[in-house]
Amino acid sequence: MEIKLSPSILSADFANLARDIKIATDAGAEYVHVDVMDGHFVPNITIGAPVVKSLRKATDKVLDVHLMISDPDQYLDDFIKAGSDIITVHYESNGDTLEQLKKIRAAGVKAACVIKPKTPAEALFPLLPYCDMVLIMTVEPGFGGQGFIPECMDKIKAVRAEIQKHGYQCELEIDGGAKLNNTADIVAAGADVIVAGSAVFGGDIADNVKKFHEVFEEGAAKAVWTK
């Protein structure tokens, strides 16, 4: 069972993004998680479509773009044109989430929907047929380096059960507080894409990526679900 790592560049060196991404992907990271924050939807400002466009030239790996912005409708075209491979929109953002997912897919980009920790898992269920990936936030979005919210574990299990029940081809990603000591349990609960920022870019990046993949095997061996 393949479990993927999507290192969150929020914790990388912003003056050396291409370098840090190369170290992580050369070590085996499958995706690159790009945290887009607008200072409205979350109390932090990071990067926009021009940076995604530059990253597109720096890596062939999957650019997994997470839009933590109030108005996706205003910016979707920019992120599509910039070369995103996956675009994730928040259920809690403005606009019609279903229409946003359809627009992303129609542009040939993988579509994903994300919920914040206080949004129930069931909010995602009707959207699953339109999603190539769903993302469960396991911290309040806005900042890296926070602790995993333990109550989110049941939400991961509930969304995994729904994906399995219907046989949806939909990856289940989690974001926030994933560390080497809790990721096996997160995988066993049902996640197959793990976003990790501080635990990847803090310290030896290549070694951290390798250790995450070891923990993925441990989690997959404990999992009661299969792909």
Ligand SMILES: O=C(CO)[C@H](O)[C@H](O)COP(=O)(O)O
């Ligand atoms: O989206 C995010 C914050 O909104 C980050 O991707 C997330 O918090 C990952 O960082 P860490 O692994 O350090 O918790």
